[in-house]
Amino acid sequence: MTYGAANLNDDGTGSKSTLASTVYQRLREDLLSGALETESKLRVEWVVSKYGAGASPVREALNRLASEGLLGRHDQRGFFIMPVSAAELEELTRTRCWLEERALRESIAHRTAEWEEQLVLALHRLGRASRLSQQDPSSIDPDWEKLHRTFHRVLISACRSHWLVGFCDQLSDHAYRYRQMANGGESVPRDGSAEHRLIAEYALDGNADGAVQALIDHYQLTASICMERFKQGEVSKVAASAARARR
Incomplete structure (x- = not known):
């Protein structure tokens, strides 16, 4: 094309x-x-x-x-x-948690009625969407991904710093890259809707500590799943190379 x-x-x-x-x-x-x-x-x-x-x-x-x-x-x-690696994923997740903790705390501290309405709406739309594509159940639905990004963006949108939001957006892009590469089924049981709902409920209640911890837990669980899939991929590559060497 x-x-x-x-x-x-x-x-x-x-x-x-x-x-x-x-x-x-x-x-x-x-x-x-x-x-x-x-x-x-x-x-x-x-x-x-x-x-x-x-x-x-x-x-x-x-x-x-x-x-x-x-x-x-x-x-x-x-x-x-740019190559991907377990070390970079770990650093990326750690840095993302640092920045989004500050952004989320500031957003909650300066929340408005409009921000609360936007967060409730973003959570509602995300909860009604299907995460996996109907055409290809092994891949993430692009529409769900957009709603997912919107939810996380709204969470920090009241932090009053476009610089901070911009840095968080950039890290989110890199995290998305790892999630896409690691996609193919989650071996760790999770309820993503419940995780998002818990983050939003704490934020709407003004409980910054609870919201931050729920957000960090959410990101770290995603990273651990990506890490496992990433390592499985590395093992598969080594096995394939060994098989070719024996031929």
Whole structure:
């Protein structure tokens, strides 16, 4: 599929900024969903061919993604997809808990009636949605994911710091990348709806300590599930390599 075709001007040329934004969004979605193999090199020519844009807007998109930590960059050797690791997942979860604790405490301290209504609505919509896709029960439904993101964003939206919310959003993106890679069935029993409901109830009651602990428990359980799936994947790779070596 060639993206950006609709952005061509009458003279057949495309808006560089529009094309760069289109490539950025499409490539970002593929990176976060795990559709592209980690540690692979991303040659400009390959991205140009896959996403249907010129080299200049592609480089702009790649540089933007590198600044967000989704791509790495070798001097004179181009870009590569950032690898995943158990150590990074642990650090990511720890940092996310630190920042969102502060954001949630501030949000509860400065809560308003409008914020409470938005939180109740976000929780209600999330609770009514199906987490797994009807077309592919082994994958997360994109609509559920949007509602899930909205719920967590509303929780901290009253913290009065767009910088803090922005940092939390960036960490949330990276955590989503790990969740997508680890998807394939949860071996640890959990009730996600109950977890979200508990966080919201504490927040609405003004119980910052309870809300923070429930949120941290929620994130740490998710991380432990991802960690287990991640390690299982590593074991499978080692076994496959050993099998190939015996042939």
